[in-house]
Amino acid sequence: MAERSYKAQKVVDRLKQKVNRQMVLSLEACVHCGLCTDQCHYVLANPGDVTYVPAYKADRIRKLFKAHIDWTGRLFPWWVGAHSVYTDDELEDLKDTVFGKCTNCRRCSLNCPMGVDMATFNRMARGLLVHVGIMPEGVATVAKDQWEIGNQMGVLKQDYIETLQWMEEELQAEYHEPSIRIPVDKMDADLVYAINPREVKYDPRTIAEAALIFHAAGENWTMPSDGWDMTNFGLFNGDDELGAAVALRLYDSVRRLRGKKLVVSECGHGYRSIRCEAPNWARTTVPFEIESSVITMLRYIREGRIAVDSTKNALPVTYHDSCNNARSCGMTEEPRELLGLVTTDFREMYPNRAENFCCTGGGGAMSMSEYAPRRLKSGKVKADQLAATGAKIVVTSCHNCVDGLFDLIRHYHLNMEVRLLVNLVASALIVPTKLKRPQLLAGFKILVVDDEPDVRVYLGKILKDEGCVVIEAPDANQAFRALQSESPDLMTLDLVLPRKTGEKLYWEIRKDERFARFPVVVVSGYATGDSPLINFHQFIRERNLPDPEGFLEKPVDREKFVETITRALVKKE
């Protein structure tokens, strides 16, 4: 018999400890009918490559199971295709399958006539490899951060608290209302709100939007200062111990604060982990209710605690069901009901709900950069689904899906934006009169020119909050057409645009007599070190063009942006 490496032996030993009854049944029951084949987005995007077939991937694990646990496999391995692992190279090969060719989306599981839950034992196989240190580097880094720092993005406590304070100050300043709070560690709150660290690091406006909704609903709520991460990388890397430890931190926070209910922000895997999986990983019963913020927001509207105006979200929207929400938590109708209340033009995506295709960013795929080309290629299925809806906004209730979809939209050149439900609810929220702040730019029509959908959304939101009508253009040609047809009062211009640059557009505008004095505020993405300002000034000097009415560098400060726009418009008036 071939000698087995230390790691391979550990994997074999742990396999025997980790399989439970459900997994044994799933590993035994497959009849190799192949009906799962075209249920996987990887297969659909890679026709002819059998290594993506769900049953083939599952067989990589099944062979190991048959070799060591199954009756027939132990007696007649060749007959049933049993095969053990012997070398570290074989484990690396297995890693490539279980991490790089499957997002654990569970679509094949729900479409297996035998009820074989492939995603569950794929996760188990990931755990076996993680146990011996074999995993994509990104997975190791994120898991380490979650073990050591307490959240998967390594956000330090000080940064977290400061971000909450910053958002609180923003809200108070925006609405001239000091009573808007983001309470931290408030005891005996009715609702403890836990978030995804991505919100702190990349998208803090979602925290502010949720806070505004809670405030408008008159909620008695708080956020924990410690144990606040509702995501759980244990679901992705198959490490039940990590999954349990992360969840227990959050459960303990709610207990410490004597909270009555835990509400988690929009995150598919976070919701699934904290609500459905972690009580099993941690072998505990959770003594309080756990709710997705999607359900909370819907409840507020149903109970009349907040009012919304759906006409604020008039662009056509579609909904992408997160795999974890739809196929593992049954949350498919609540987001649709909510969308029906806060938008005017909802378009269903097909297939949808539990039959929806993965955003391709699930299962921790966004942290595995080595598999990015595969991920993007397999995303063709999702991109086609998105394009077929004709929607301008794809809404999801998962931060992972936001990143996955954003990548696909960019890769496949789809003219769409990705939003979370909280964005749309906050946008549709009818703010109580006492919170309404003066709108400095009410009635002005602004053209926002930027190739980055996120930037357009961000700038557009600020301008809409100030009462402006916003038109968006992702490139110079569309911007020039909008300038002629929409007669805006001002344009914000990104210099780095695909095909025709912002500089050339600026030159064309200034050359055109109709727009020679049209106000333009340049919003550049370059750092000062790259000297775009100098180059731009050199550019306009060489052509004897006037300076723009304003120049701002990204990231754009809200107040400075409003001030610059106001000044440019006043100058024009």
Added chain:
Amino acid sequence: MAPMSPLLAFAEDTLQLAALAAMAVVYVLKVRWILSFPAGGDRQAPNPGPATTAARGAQHSLFAIALPWEMASTRRHPLFYVQFVIFHLAVAASIAMSFVIPYAPRLLAGRHAVGALQTLFAAAAVMGVIRLFRRISDPAVRAISSPDDYFSLALLVVWLALSFLAAPNDHRRTEAPLLAYFVLTAFFLLYVPFSKISHYLYYPFARWYLGRTLGHRGVYPARQREAAAR
């Protein structure tokens, strides 16, 4: 009617009973083996919706195979589903026939009953050949097939063909096919617990557990139908 040969009498009765007893022992051991693994729990709070409970989920999951419209995979391949139904009905009928012939032969006295059975067996044998061809020719299915997969399917095709020949139950004219049918049936009873054909033993367990969990979480029965019913 002339008496049947002692060999056929032995194959129809004693051999079957011995094989059945052996299979029952193996199955008991196999179920005990399955139950020896700890079952994963559902400690989480149930989904707050009367339409989706653990019991309803388990029930839905168990009978999902009879609801081809419920799964995208079966909706997408209706012909495959029809093959599946015919093939499995024929297998069930042939198993039943292995009891009917020795213990209630009058049930096969009518020409129509025999004709219906033979039609079913013939159709199923053709389906089996189609499936065998698919297993060999489809690269995806070929890649996941083991010798057991080919052997089990080929054996079933032969068995269904013998079932077709044995259905008239006329040992004066068709003793050889009858004998072959019963010997093969006995072999099946012994072989099945160790082969992929034992999937029918796992099916209720696998689907029940999956359905229980998904029902508890609000996934099963599929909630779009709940929405449509509102």
